[in-house]
Amino acid sequence: MCGAEVRDITHITPIIAGTSGGAAIIGVVVRVWMSGADFWLDDAMCVLALAFAIPMAVLEFLMSSLGFGKDIWTLTPAQIYRIVQYTWLTEIFWFVSIGATKLAFLFLYLRVFPRQRLRRTVHVLIGLGTLSVVIFTVIVTVNCLPVTYIWTSWDGTHSGKCINLNSFVWAHAIIDIAFDCIIFAVPIPELIKLNMSMKKRLMIISMFSVGGLGTIVSVLRLRSLLAFANSTNPTWDNCPTAYCARASFNKLGSRSRSGTGASMGGIRKTVDTNFTVATVEDDEHELFDTKRNTVTGASTTENDVLEVVKYANERNLPFLAVNNAHGAIITTGKVKLGIMIWMRKLSSIRIAEDGRSATFGGGILDKAVTDGLWAAGKQTVTGGCECVSMIGPGLGGGHGLLQARHGLISDQFISLRMVLADGTVQIVDHRHELWWAVRGAGHNFGIVTSITARIYDIERPRWALRNFTFTGDKLETLYERINEHLLVNGTQPVDLFHYSVLTKIAAVDAKKPAILFYILQEDTETVDEKYTTPFLALGPDTTFASSGDYRALPEWIGWGNSAPTCQHSGLANTRFPIELQTYNLTAQRRAYDLLSSSLNEIPAFNRSLVVLEGYSQQGVKSFPSEDSAYPFRGSNLLVAPIIRWVEGSEQLAGTAVRLGEALRDIFHESSGFKQKRAYVNYAFGTESKKEMYGDEAWRQKKLSVLKRKYDPRGQFSFYAPIA
Template identity: 70%
Template sequence: MYATVSSCNDSFKSGREGLLRRGACEESLAQRLSDRANIYCPGSQEFKNSTQRWSTLEAPTFRATVEVATEGDVMEVVKYANEHELPFLAVNNAHGAITTVGQLQNGIMIWMRQLNSVKITEDGQMATFGGGVLDKAVTDALWAAGKQTVTGGCECVSVIGPGLGGGHGLLQARHGLVSDQFVSLNMVMADGSLKTIDHASDLWFAVRGAGHNFGIVTSITSKIYNVQFPNWAFRNFTFTGDKLEALYSNINEHFLKDDEQPVDLFHYSVILKNAAIDANNPIISFYILQEGVDIVEDAVVAPFLALGPVSTFSGSGDYPALPSWIGWGNNAATCQHSGLANTRFPIELQHYNITAQRSMYNLLSNTLNEIPALNRSVVLLEGYSQQGVKAFSSKESAYPFRGSNLLLAPVVRYIEEDEKLAKEGKDLGEALRDILHVGSGRVTKRTYVNYAFGTESFQEIYGDEFWRRKRLLALKKKYDPSGKFSFYAPIA
């Protein structure tokens, strides 16, 4: 038995002519794979479905999708690609929007979705996750066993992808980043061999923050925890733009006053167009999430109610419900592959510079009025508690920005029409980020690698300490000297 090959179109001819039309690589590769693997070729509906991405801008192109079913399949695809001098890229749910992946053309896509297992150890202290498993599957499987761990907030995103870049999550105040939970991981290397990476490996530093550059993770073993606070509550407020200064001043005062947000709170806001509320200017949707309560405490809510929101609503439930409350669930627009260019321009900050917030808002408002094609654009402002993140030394892993309290990201969205619109979108995103950067007072922009646009420097993504660059470059030279894994925020 060997892998199924999907034809390039429904009417391909059999025999040698059909084989050539499909491409000999698909047939010969199929014979090397397990019987549950699949190969999808251009022209088939499966290929079209598999290669759709969350962002269309500067997307990679592929000559085939290989849906792997085993760790051995991943190894064989990498070896095969090397033999035929083909580039390759591992993909989970295709939410990596960084434009550097567009440098991969006519390659092989390694689709990881069948590697989606969740296995809890007998002692209940750890779990092993398959390399293609998504956040919701992990949260639900662990929750059923009375367990949880740090994952990203979006249900539709993988655990592994964000984890390789550090990985912010709603439980990070208690336990640290997604990557801080790693105990070991299995990784297919540039030559197709398999390595188990743990604290004894020199790669342990690199895979937790710059891991996209070193291999394809087929599984990780992660720390897990007993559920301590099953209940959470949220409160949402909608504000018009004239309340911006008061809102973000309140957040600075009540959430970030001592440079440390309370461990049981998460705040999140989105600046976006909503013509039903204000036809000319963006509005601000602001959320407070609190752990261990059924109603967000009055003392937390009161300063924001006093500002006079346009509307407010609230709710409560258990931890797995959180993503659906704030628009990060599987059914939310955030998770759909809608044929948009979704470009992010992230920056990590300590607190809100109110003057910069106003300048950023005004630029966004004016530009969306001038260029209606960009009207889907938003600004995300994520405020995670950092106690668990700061408990780990920044020297222990490649993730460099453990002291940052805020993750802000202008997200410029549009339907690709022409190069002019793409340039206008990029210019807007960069300008919004530049305003926030100047307001931070820092020399270097702190850019979260998992949200990066693709034009950022090494220092902006991986930190400006000289020793970081030296160490990562040495590891890259040792483990991937030919740059097989240099399509996602490459180390250079």
């Protein structure tokens, strides 16, 4: 234009793109480097966003060199063609980048918030977010037909059709802002419940909501769009829109995983940088206690555990160490507004030079123990379930498939490193006053960060299986023959394990529970006929035989990692354990009939079952009962009604408890024991101290004295408490 001022701000876009883009690259690289083996979908989304943002920044540099930031009348037609073409490409990259950034935040929520209701919301948002990215990217890519008309339409010499691009951009901006607001709001109900001052809660919320700055930028961007439709000078007028788009994308740099650390304030200053934190409302006990809100942290070192305990003590916060939830006891639901210490990262194995012992991290699971030792030609006693920790059950005694040879899990302990209630780390071995207590009631005295335990050469690697399925009319004869042929004079042969389950199997009987029965024998390829013949003579509905090494046992009996037992199925599981000496046929029938009628009356309980475990006891009974807090070395059988239903009904929860207790009472009435004997690792939480830890007066007194001395404030009183 004649006499018009020559305006040039082409240098602004490269400066903004270079500085903000550089910060984003550094942020993502640091994020990926720190994630290490924990790299997950939120990290992947950040990498994806950056991958599309880098070419967008390059195009913005090229646009500026062509004159984006000058008045359009100062540019040549060739420059305008290129600028419009590059603008179209940057919009494609921008839609993918901004969408991936939002998805990164949503996947971060899945990483740190376990509560199922929130996770369902996040999954829906992820679906909607992904769909919107696809739709908007496709629309902007082909907003004109032919596509070349996108950058040639301005000259008036080409023909084609286009959508109303300004309306489209407005629609996306509004949806973008609304979606950001929803993402901002999702975690607030979880964060606001933290047990700390309002000032600290607001600080934490601000950390999670830092992406809200991008929302503000998006709002400001709308103002720039007002001039978009009728602009006669787009290479000048649309520079503010480009700045806002770049700033909006660079929300990515602030949505770092490390932001979650703010929810533990002072702990971050003293624990390992890999200690991650989240607020949760624990769904495992939700039906019984709907207000159990906690902060959860994943420890990677013993020092992490120690500092969290100190932190909790200073602020009078309850805390609970968790491995992989081997129990479903309701007393853990009393941890409200506290800290849950996730131990799974403490999963090391170190075998001693003499090959007679190994040191295990406090969070190691059974399968890792078995596989790690097996590779070295060793084994030790663990629980049978692959997804359960070794140490958690061991603190309550701990039954295992090798106990006939070596005793309980706790009988293998040589020493334990424990964080005690006073915030000190002590080595507990045979010289320590707590040595007796930690082998049977250990949950009440501290957090075990590692143990040293006995290990053994693999002398009998091979095992054989024979399983049978029976209909309910065979029940009395089946258990009579187990008493006669397996529990001979109350003693099962050292190389055997038997196991049975009462549960509904539609293919066997649509109306009544079937009976699954397993015999496992050590050091053979086929279970001895003297054990199988009496049961084959009963006429089982089905039977099956197999053989393999010791590592196959969990999968055979439904305790492997792939089995429903180890899956998060959304089912509530309430267990009511009782220990027996032998099978009482009248009690077996009464329990079967009650289970059968209950499953028919309440279809929601159809996946419930009664588990009957028959471990050989020679190794267990070789240790004096008075030498540890585990009280039931004389019991032959472990029975547990397990009532299962889909979570969500308080009424069903109450009915489940009544049914489970009624089934347990039936077994107890015929047990011959005055006091119920409840295996503490299966306990439901309504059991008395005597029922879990033995009714001898000296046992109860000794536990009480030690509890008062080592945990006077009751910090370790959330799993089967003795006080």
